[in-house]
Amino acid sequence: MSSxxxxxxxSLCAAACLLGASAPAGDPSQLLRRAMDAPANVxxxxxxxxxxxxxxxxxxxxxxxxxxxxxxxxxxYEAPQxxxxxxxxxxxxxxxxVDVKRGRVIxxxxxxxxxxxxxxxxxxxxxxxxxxxxAPDQIVxxxxxxxxxxxxxxxxxxxxxxxxxxxxxxxxxxxCYAANGSLTSQVRFEQIRYTQAIPQGVFDVPSGLPRVQGQxxxxxxxxxxxxxxxxxxxxxxxxxxxxGFVPVAGDVSDVSGVRTLxxxxxxxxxxxxxxxxARGVPANTAGYVAHTVRVGDDDAQFVQEGATTLLAWHGGNxxxxxxxxxxxxxxxxxIGASVEP
Amino acid sequence: xxxxxxxxxxxYLHHALAPEDDAAVYAHLENxxxxxxxxxxxxxxxxxxxxxxxxxxxxxxxxxxxxxxxAIEASQRRATLADRLLAxxxxxxxxxxxxxxxxxxxxxxxxTPSSPTQTIDAAYYLQAHAAxxxxxxxxxTDVVPAxxxxxxxGQTTAVAVTPTMVTADVQP
Numbered sequence: 375m376s377s378x379x380x381x382x383x384x385s386l387c388a389a390a391c392l393l394g395a396s397a398p399a400g401d402p403s404q405l406l407r408r409a410m411d412a413p414a415n416v417x418x419x420x421x422x423x424x425x426x427x428x429x430x431x432x433x434x435x436x437x438x439x440x441x442x443x444x445x446x447x448x449x450x451y452e453a454p455q456x457x458x459x460x461x462x463x464x465x466x467x468x469x470x471x472v473d474v475k476r477g478r479v480i481x482x483x484x485x486x487x488x489x490x491x492x493x494x495x496x497x498x499x500x501x502x503x504x505x506x507x508x509a510p511d512q513i514v515x516x517x518x519x520x521x522x523x524x525x526x527x528x529x530x531x532x533x534x535x536x537x538x539x540x541x542x543x544x545x546x547x548x549x550c551y552a553a554n555g556s557l558t559s560q561v562r563f564e565q566i567r568y569t570q571a572i573p574q575g576v577f578d579v580p581s582g583l584p585r586v587q588g589q590x591x592x593x594x595x596x597x598x599x600x601x602x603x604x605x606x607x608x609x610x611x612x613x614x615x616x617x618g619f620v621p622v623a624g625d626v627s628d629v630s631g632v633r634t635l636x637x638x639x640x641x642x643x644x645x646x647x648x649x650x651x652a653r654g655v656p657a658n659t660a661g662y663v664a665h666t667v668r669v670g671d672d673d674a675q676f677v678q679e680g681a682t683t684l685l686a687w688h689g690g691n692x693x694x695x696x697x698x699x700x701x702x703x704x705x706x707x708x709i710g711a712s713v714e715p
Numbered sequence: 716x717x718x719x720x721x722x723x724x725x726x727y728l729h730h731a732l733a734p735e736d737d738a739a740v741y742a743h744l745e746n747x748x749x750x751x752x753x754x755x756x757x758x759x760x761x762x763x764x765x766x767x768x769x770x771x772x773x774x775x776x777x778x779x780x781x782x783x784x785x786a787i788e789a790s791q792r793r794a795t796l797a798d799r800l801l802a803x804x805x806x807x808x809x810x811x812x813x814x815x816x817x818x819x820x821x822x823x824x825x826x827t828p829s830s831p832t833q834t835i836d837a838a839y840y841l842q843a844h845a846a847x848x849x850x851x852x853x854x855x856t857d858v859v860p861a862x863x864x865x866x867x868x869g870q871t872t873a874v875a876v877t878p879t880m881v882t883a884d885v886q887p
Binding site: 406410421438484486487492493496497500524534536548564565575576589591594622623625627629630632634636638640642643644645647649651655656657658659661662677679682684686696698699 | 720721760763832833834835836837838839840841842843844845846847848849850851852853854
């Protein structure tokens, strides 16, 4: 066997030095944790591009956002505002959806957004199921960014890539990938400017428009057994979940007078929601392109909305199930087929 | 000095102000560097959006345009057919038909249609999933408010990105 030449050894050393130089120092998990808290520390205005890739179509939307810390007040609107006009102003758990076309403000409430304990717990769940690695630094929206890969410990697949502002710790770009490595969604800042000088008037909700009560989501519970009991009917759950998935939250709500149990499953990044009601009230998919698929022995309606998939079917005994997740049709059907008492 | 509001600047940029307001904004911009900077920011944003739209060729593909026109023509053809059907529904035909229907309904009361079945809009499930997923710090649910996407339906732009292998190529 011939020994390697000096040139080859020198090349290897040079390559090793280059790799060493491009591998950023620091603890990637700590950086990810700081990025989670960054919105409470920085104020900014920016332009965001949101790309969602579906099976049959993909949609890209450009938004502008004004964000003020530390009270996490935000205004989102589709750019250019002069053309579209609709906007969402959010303060903590309440959001005001300004619907210019219909001349009204829809007020939504989502107490989950203020649940810091749950958010911290779920970060721990992420750390349990994902390894975090540095990738070479990049530039996003003119800002130097450190790049993190979130690799699923069970499958070895890169599930998410996150670009974090090197100086401000804010997430500048986030890309999600399917099991086969294909991109499913991406959100990125096209422009960003950090500033504290955002006039209060920016966040004022127009006073001349009538306010309409929209969706209201109470603080979810992580006591799943209590939630199932509170449903008031014999609920079912999936026997199969992807590796790392556990039930993380649930709530019971009346939807148009129908008592509905909602259970959220997650591995810290990917999520799936199982809804069920005992009155057999079906999901109305009229506004979507729905396909009929088989879930076990039952016919089901399958809908893909961007990267989000929905499966709805009668499960027998008067139960009606709706499963929503950011996963493939195959994976959703596999979970749905395993739903048993 | 009263500065121009962002709304005024946007309207000015799009020539949507009344002539006297347009003149007032113009005069103010001549003398106010802060408002001029804000105006230039808005103008730059518009340029960036136009450049991006041009770069990504987000015009509808000609095939889509053709299919829309085909659908419109088909609907017009259906309208013509409907007109023909209406011509058949003249009283000489319809009166006896209705009489038969009324008698049938009286004789077979159990066949009276029931009230429409209650349903829950699929949009509710999508929004509730996103709402509860809000407790996941880096969840794969959308970071953009779902309610804004609902408000803005019809204003998003479909792009030709096929769900093929794109990236995720860097393995540690």
